[in-house]
Amino acid sequence: MTRSQTAKEVASLDFLSDGRAVLGIGAGWNREEMRNHSTDPRTRGSLLDERIAAIIEIWTEDQAEFHGEHVDFNPIFAWPKPVQRPHPPVYVGGQSGIAIARAKRFGGWMPSAVGITDPAGAAEQIVQVTAETPVIVNAAPPDPDIVAAYREAGAAGITFHLPNVPEAEALRTLDDLAQLIG
Numbered sequence: 001m002t003r004s005q006t007a008k009e010v011a012s013l014d015f016l017s018d019g020r021a022v023l024g025i026g027a028g029w030n031r032e033e034m035r036n037h038s039t040d041p042r043t044r045g046s047l048l049d050e051r052i053a054a055i056i057e058i059w060t061e062d063q064a065e066f067h068g069e070h071v072d073f074n075p076i077f078a079w080p081k082p083v084q085r086p087h088p089p090v091y092v093g094g095q096s097g098i099a100i101a102r103a104k105r106f107g108g109w110m111p112s113a114v115g116i117t118d119p120a121g122a123a124e125q126i127v128q129v130t131a132e133t134p135v136i137v138n139a140a141p142p143d144p145d146i147v148a149a150y151r152e153a154g155a156a157g158i159t160f161h162l163p164n165v166p167e168a169e170a171l172r173t174l175d176d177l178a179q180l181i182g
Helices: 003-016 031-036 041-060 097-106 119-126 144-153 167-181
Strands: 023-025 064-067 072-076 090-093 107-110 136-140 157-160
Touching: 003 041, 023 041, 031 041, 041 064, 041 097, 090 097, 097 107, 107 136, 119 136, 119 144, 136 144, 144 157, 144 167
Parallel strands: 023 090, 090 107, 136 157
Antiparallel strands: 064 072
16 A cells, blocks of 8 residues: 555545544564565665655645655645644554654554553553653553553553454443443
């Protein structure tokens, strides 16, 4: 998928949802998958930085243009534009120092809660970023104490994993999660 397709899809979603879209991104960890998708694992970080910058350019400029080392395009027009100004929030996934620095640069951090088994771990995870960097926790365990710890630590949002199960079971899981988040 090209950066212009991604920009248009997220802008369309933001438009249709009346400004509720959030873009979550990450540089990836699976080197074989990267190579299969024509991404050199050694340059994935700089490629991601340019792709995010290009998407933001497309969102914010009537006539967008970008010339970088990895991403290069002459002036284009793309609509709709996002409802949110200056653009939908960009949340960067990853646990590394590089991912956290990228999150601070682009606006928000989306750490994985996989492996967090006690409330103290939730608070320890969140303090890795400043209060100016919003956090949406990804794949939190459905544990009321851990959810409360993330809330108390200042997480702006929490997502949960929904397993690939039959519809009836998925609906029960969603009902349980709805009760958990109140």
